[in-house]
Amino acid sequence: MAKRTSDRRMQVYGALLLLPAAVLLGTFAYLPTVATLINSLFLPGFRGSPPEFVGLENYALLIEDRTFWKVARNNLIYALGTIPTAIALALGMALFVNGRLPGRGLVRMAYFTPTILPMIAAANIWMFFYAPQIGLFNNLLGALGVTGPNWLGDPSVALTSVIAMAVWKEAGFFMIFYLAALQSIPPELEEAANLEGTSRWSFFWRVTFPLLMPTTLFVLINALINAVRVVDHLFILTKGGPNNATNLLLYYVYENAFSFFDRTYAATITVIILLVLAVVATVKFTVLDRRTHYQ
Amino acid sequence: MTDNNNKRIRLEGVSKVWRDVPAVDQASFEVMPGEFVILLGPSGCGKSTTLRMIAGLERVSAGRIHIGEREVTSMPPGDRGISMVFQSYALFPHLNVADNIVFGLRSRKVPKPERQVRLDKVARLVGLENYLDRKPAQLSGGQRQRVALARAIISEHPICLMDEPLSNLDARLRGEMRREIKSLQQRLGMTVIYVTHDQVEAMSMGDRVILMQDGRIVQDGTPGDLYNHPATAFAASFIGSPAMNLVPLVASRDGAAIEGEPRCAIAPHRAAGCQLGIRPEDIHIEPAEAAGVPAEVLDEEYLGADTIIRLRVGKQELRARLPGVMSLSGERSCRLQWTPKAAHFFASEDGRRLDLQGYDFAAARGCDSREDEAQTSTAHDGNYPPGVNR
Incomplete structure (x- = not known):
C-alpha cells in the first residue's frame, strides 16, 4: 500500500518535471498546428462577417492552383539541388580540415563563416555577386570575354542562382557536425586498415562513411527542414520572381497570408507542408535508421 | 633459412625526434625468425614509438629498419608484411566479428571462398566460432582481444607486432591470454615484438627482453639475464616484485x-x-x-x-x-x-x-x-x- 502511494508520488513528480516543456510545446507548437488545421477548413470573412466553414473547399482550390504546383515543383528542385550538394560539400570540407594541414584552424573558421552570417546579410552579399552589370560574377566573366547571364532576372537561371547561394550558406554548418563525428573516430582504425594495405578510398567507403551515417541522417533531416523552412534570402534576392520562377512553398504561404490576405488558404498550404515533411521524416528514420550503426 | 628471411627484423640506429626531444635515441637490435621479443619499459620510454616505427605508422627520424632482406624504412605500412594488435583493439564498431577478421583480406582482394576457409580456421583457433555475427560492442573485453588477435593471425603475415594488448583486461583474464598468445605464437611460428610495461608479462612470455629507458635501450637479453645480471640500477629496480x-x-x-x-x-x-x-x-x-x-x-x-x-x-x-x-x-x-x-x-x-x-x-x-x-x-x-x- 505504502509502495503504491510512493509510486504515484513518483509519477506526479515526473509529470511536474515534464510540465514546463509540455506547456511551451503545447502553446507554441501543437496549439498553432491545430489552429492552422481548423483555419484551413474556413473561408476568410470579409468586412467583419465571421469566417465561413467550407470543409475541404480550400484543398480543392489548392489542387486547381497552378501557381501552387509550380511553387511545389520549385521547392522540390530546390531541395534536390541544395541537400545532396551541401552534404557532399560539407563532408568533403570536413575530411579536408580534419587532416593534417597548415593553418587548419583558419581554414575551419573560413568554412564556417557563412553559417554565422545572418541569411539576410548573406543574401545581400550574393546580391552584389549576381548583379547583372556591376556584379562580381559578370565582371569576372566579362574579363574572360563572356557575357554573363542575368543571374536573378532570367527565369531559367534564377532558381539555380538561389540554390547556389543556399548551398554556400549551409555547407559550413553541416561541416561542423561531420567534423565532430570524424574526430570521434579513433585514429587506430585507420592505422589498422593501413597495415592491411587498405586504400584511402576503400577505407572511406568501408569504415568512415558507415561510421558517419548517424551524422548523415541527422544532417539530412535538418537539410530537408531547412529547404522548406528558410526563405529569408528570397525577400532580398528575387521576392519569388521572376514570374514565380524562384518562389518556394513557405514564401508562397507568406504571400497568401500577408500580401493577398487569404489566411485560410495560407493555412491550407501550411497543412500540406507539415504533412509532406512528416511523411518524409518518418520514411527516412524508418528506412535509414535500420542501416545506421549507432555507437 | 630463405623461407624465414622475411621474418627477421633489424633496426640500425633508429631514432625518433619530436621537436628536438628524442623519443627514441639510436635504437639498434635484431629480432630473429620465430622469436618472441618484448619491448619493456615505463610509460614514455619510447617502446611504443619504436614499435610504431617498425609498423610504419610513425616516420623514422634517423636510422634504418630492415625486414628480411628489404629495407622498409620509408615503405608504407601495408607493404611491410606485418600485422599488429592494438592496445585499444581498433575493431571496426559497425562490422560484425567475421567482417572485422576478414577486413584485411578484402583489402588485399583475397577471393571470397578462400576468405571463408581462412576465417573458419582462425575462428576455431581463437575460439570465436559462435560469435561471428556479433558486433564488437556485444563482446566482452577478452573476446574483443581475441578478435584483434584473429585479425592479426588471418593475414598470415610472418611478423606480428603487439602494443600492450592485455592492458585493458582484468588480472585473471590477462594470465589466461598470456599463455594463449604465447602458445599461438609457438604454434604458428610467428615473429612477435610485444610492447609492455608489465614486467610479469615480459618475464613470462619473452624469449628475449629489451628494456628501454628515456628512449634508449638499457639491456637486451633473456629474462634470466635481466633478472640475474641487471645491466643498470634501473634494470635492477624495474624487474622483480x-x-x-x-x-x-x-x-x-x-x-x-x-x-x-x-x-x-x-x-x-x-x-x-x-x-x-x-x-x-x-x-x-x-x-x-x-x-x-x-x-x-x-x-x-x-x-x-x-x-x-x-x-x-x-x-x-x-x-x-x-x-x-x-x-x-x-x-x-x-x-x-x-x-x-x-x-x-x-x-x-x-x-x-x-x-x-x-x-x-x-x-x-x-x-x-x-x-x-x-x-x-x-x-x-x-x-x-x-x-x-x-
Whole structure:
C-alpha cells in the first residue's frame, strides 16, 4: 500500500518535471498546428462577417492552383539541388580540415563563416555577386570575354542562382557536425586498415562513411527542414520572381497570408507542408535508421 | 633459412625526434625468425614509438629498419608484411566479428571462398566460432582481444607486432591470454615484438627482453639475464616484485658498508660510494646472535605464498621476501645474510653495473663492533670460496 502511494508520488513528480516543456510545446507548437488545421477548413470573412466553414473547399482550390504546383515543383528542385550538394560539400570540407594541414584552424573558421552570417546579410552579399552589370560574377566573366547571364532576372537561371547561394550558406554548418563525428573516430582504425594495405578510398567507403551515417541522417533531416523552412534570402534576392520562377512553398504561404490576405488558404498550404515533411521524416528514420550503426 | 628471411627484423640506429626531444635515441637490435621479443619499459620510454616505427605508422627520424632482406624504412605500412594488435583493439564498431577478421583480406582482394576457409580456421583457433555475427560492442573485453588477435593471425603475415594488448583486461583474464598468445605464437611460428610495461608479462612470455629507458635501450637479453645480471640500477629496480633493494654504500674501516651501519663491511673498499642491489628473496633473516648485517624489523606484510618484511639497516630500508608465514613478532632485531653471488653493485652516477664481488660475511662471524672479529673480516678481502669468483 505504502509502495503504491510512493509510486504515484513518483509519477506526479515526473509529470511536474515534464510540465514546463509540455506547456511551451503545447502553446507554441501543437496549439498553432491545430489552429492552422481548423483555419484551413474556413473561408476568410470579409468586412467583419465571421469566417465561413467550407470543409475541404480550400484543398480543392489548392489542387486547381497552378501557381501552387509550380511553387511545389520549385521547392522540390530546390531541395534536390541544395541537400545532396551541401552534404557532399560539407563532408568533403570536413575530411579536408580534419587532416593534417597548415593553418587548419583558419581554414575551419573560413568554412564556417557563412553559417554565422545572418541569411539576410548573406543574401545581400550574393546580391552584389549576381548583379547583372556591376556584379562580381559578370565582371569576372566579362574579363574572360563572356557575357554573363542575368543571374536573378532570367527565369531559367534564377532558381539555380538561389540554390547556389543556399548551398554556400549551409555547407559550413553541416561541416561542423561531420567534423565532430570524424574526430570521434579513433585514429587506430585507420592505422589498422593501413597495415592491411587498405586504400584511402576503400577505407572511406568501408569504415568512415558507415561510421558517419548517424551524422548523415541527422544532417539530412535538418537539410530537408531547412529547404522548406528558410526563405529569408528570397525577400532580398528575387521576392519569388521572376514570374514565380524562384518562389518556394513557405514564401508562397507568406504571400497568401500577408500580401493577398487569404489566411485560410495560407493555412491550407501550411497543412500540406507539415504533412509532406512528416511523411518524409518518418520514411527516412524508418528506412535509414535500420542501416545506421549507432555507437 | 630463405623461407624465414622475411621474418627477421633489424633496426640500425633508429631514432625518433619530436621537436628536438628524442623519443627514441639510436635504437639498434635484431629480432630473429620465430622469436618472441618484448619491448619493456615505463610509460614514455619510447617502446611504443619504436614499435610504431617498425609498423610504419610513425616516420623514422634517423636510422634504418630492415625486414628480411628489404629495407622498409620509408615503405608504407601495408607493404611491410606485418600485422599488429592494438592496445585499444581498433575493431571496426559497425562490422560484425567475421567482417572485422576478414577486413584485411578484402583489402588485399583475397577471393571470397578462400576468405571463408581462412576465417573458419582462425575462428576455431581463437575460439570465436559462435560469435561471428556479433558486433564488437556485444563482446566482452577478452573476446574483443581475441578478435584483434584473429585479425592479426588471418593475414598470415610472418611478423606480428603487439602494443600492450592485455592492458585493458582484468588480472585473471590477462594470465589466461598470456599463455594463449604465447602458445599461438609457438604454434604458428610467428615473429612477435610485444610492447609492455608489465614486467610479469615480459618475464613470462619473452624469449628475449629489451628494456628501454628515456628512449634508449638499457639491456637486451633473456629474462634470466635481466633478472640475474641487471645491466643498470634501473634494470635492477624495474624487474622483480617487490623491486630489488638498492642502498648506497659508504666507506668503513673494513670495506664498504651500508650507509648508517659501519659495523658490518659487506664489500671491498672499492665498492664505497656505489649502490648495493640485493633481491628481497636473496635476503636470509637470522637471529640477532648469528653473523650478518644487524637489522631491525619494521613491519611485515603477509601475501599468502610469502611474506614481505620491511627492515631497517642503518639509515636504509630493505625489503626481504620469505616463503610462507613468517612471524617475527616480538623479535625486533635480527641479522641479515646473503651469498656473495646475490649482491649486485652499481655505479652511483650512471647506475652502470660494476664487476665487484661482495664479501662472504655470513660464513665468518665477522660483522661486529668487536675488534678481533672485525679484523677477521678484513682478512676475507679477495679470499672467496672457489667458484664464486668471476
